[in-house]
Amino acid sequence: MHFKQTAPVLGSLALASLVAAAPMEKRGSISYGDRTDHIKAYQDSQPAASSGYPAASSSTGSWGYGSSSAASNGYYAPTSTSASWAPSSTSSASWSSGSAGANLGDNPFKFPLANGFPNVQNPSSALTQIEDAAHGTLPNGAPPPSINPDDLLSQRLIAFNELWEVAFFTELLANVTNNVAGYQFQDQNQRQSVITALTAIQAQEELHALNANGVLNHFNAGPIQPCTYVAPVSDFPSAIALAAKFTDVVLGTLGDVIVKLGLNGDAKLARGVVGVVGQEGEQNGYYRELLGEIPSAAPFLTASTREFAFSALNQDFVVAGSCPNINTINLPIFGVLNLETPTVAAQDQQLTFSFDAAGQYSKWTSWQGLNLVYINQQNTPVAIPISGAQVSGSQVTFSANFPFTENLMFGLTIAVVTNGAGPFADVDAVAAATLFGPALIEVQ
Ligand SMILES: *[C@@H]1O[C@H](CO)[C@@H](O)[C@H](O)[C@H]1NC(C)=O
Numbered sequence: 001m002h003f004k005q006t007a008p009v010l011g012s013l014a015l016a017s018l019v020a021a022a023p024m025e026k027r028g029s030i031s032y033g034d035r036t037d038h039i040k041a042y043q044d045s046q047p048a049a050s051s052g053y054p055a056a057s058s059s060t061g062s063w064g065y066g067s068s069s070a071a072s073n074g075y076y077a078p079t080s081t082s083a084s085w086a087p088s089s090t091s092s093a094s095w096s097s098g099s100a101g102a103n104l105g106d107n108p109f110k111f112p113l114a115n116g117f118p119n120v121q122n123p124s125s126a127l128t129q130i131e132d133a134a135h136g137t138l139p140n141g142a143p144p145p146s147i148n149p150d151d152l153l154s155q156r157l158i159a160f161n162e163l164w165e166v167a168f169f170t171e172l173l174a175n176v177t178n179n180v181a182g183y184q185f186q187d188q189n190q191r192q193s194v195i196t197a198l199t200a201i202q203a204q205e206e207l208h209a210l211n212a213n214g215v216l217n218h219f220n221a222g223p224i225q226p227c228t229y230v231a232p233v234s235d236f237p238s239a240i241a242l243a244a245k246f247t248d249v250v251l252g253t254l255g256d257v258i259v260k261l262g263l264n265g266d267a268k269l270a271r272g273v274v275g276v277v278g279q280e281g282e283q284n285g286y287y288r289e290l291l292g293e294i295p296s297a298a299p300f301l302t303a304s305t306r307e308f309a310f311s312a313l314n315q316d317f318v319v320a321g322s323c324p325n326i327n328t329i330n331l332p333i334f335g336v337l338n339l340e341t342p343t344v345a346a347q348d349q350q351l352t353f354s355f356d357a358a359g360q361y362s363k364w365t366s367w368q369g370l371n372l373v374y375i376n377q378q379n380t381p382v383a384i385p386i387s388g389a390q391v392s393g394s395q396v397t398f399s400a401n402f403p404f405t406e407n408l409m410f411g412l413t414i415a416v417v418t419n420g421a422g423p424f425a426d427v428d429a430v431a432a433a434t435l436f437g438p439a440l441i442e443v444q
Pocket of ligand 1: 168169171172175180181182230231232233234235239
């Protein structure tokens, strides 16, 4: 929905220079073996490597950026074994919504990066290179002497999320740098400024992840190890729209983390988390600008919870079963809630959702008593009783009003299905009653 919507918008706005997909190989349809044709096409299309980044070279393997000179750019070292992953029909699509679906046939992204990330010592020359690229350093103050176990859980979730973000931005930067089909620019100045921005962002995300895992290590509780990931996009505008969406979820979730730090007596850790909230907000303003949107979506961020973020990451990006120590993250993964409506405009409208009431959820084919709950900005959640649902096998499909006008639901709206109508005082109360979700709605 959202991503289909962005293409025409972008055509007339900031990304007018993005050319149509060139007849190059798509990453998902090839194996990581012989890249000669791809490299030749790349070289033919590139009279000059304006970026100063290592161009694909026939002397390196796979993607052509496994050379040591690429290490400081954080380019990952693809492995030839990754193609054995079989797409799973149970994966879902709340980031890209409904039938748009994840691009499940693609080769998953695998760590480590060529610089060893996430295994980077402090201090080390690898860390220094990341810090140079990130325009700054890891926090160097001493952590507090103790931490509440619940806040360790938050740090685990943050590390889990930041590892995904590193994977995403590493792959995105590589796609742009290597002029992958769908990631090409006519305007070389714009291409260069995107590369400059993404280079810093990719390294900054590495530091966010290393910082969270550093806190865990300090308290003998880490680190969170990376999974393999699939980004459900294959063109630049969709990738940027996806980045804006998952960053919105992260921003709201870090609010949840900060509240818990206060409640658990760990407020001294809050300043560092706020330092990431604002930082990711700066990133998001840039993504929105690229998309032709105003930089700040709404007056207040949309609240989220750890549970919603963990569910969305696992439902949409993480290859199931690929995470070595996900079992140490004691958060639920809810059932998938699909948004079936392809585009959501800034107006009142009926939205269609579906969920699969199979397995552990089988009793919910009788959907009576379930509610759809919307969370937007810092407002009290809106609960709407589900009515008139259609059931086909285990698939439950229903429509609900999206009360845009009354609530000015700009930016991110998190939609979930709860058992019970509330009233829900806040997002925590919603998460405690959630069965399916989140479906993520963005109104520009
Ligand atoms: C990079 O491009 C490949 C090939 O189109 C695609 O499968 C992958 O999802 C892209 N990654 C990102 C982050 O855009």
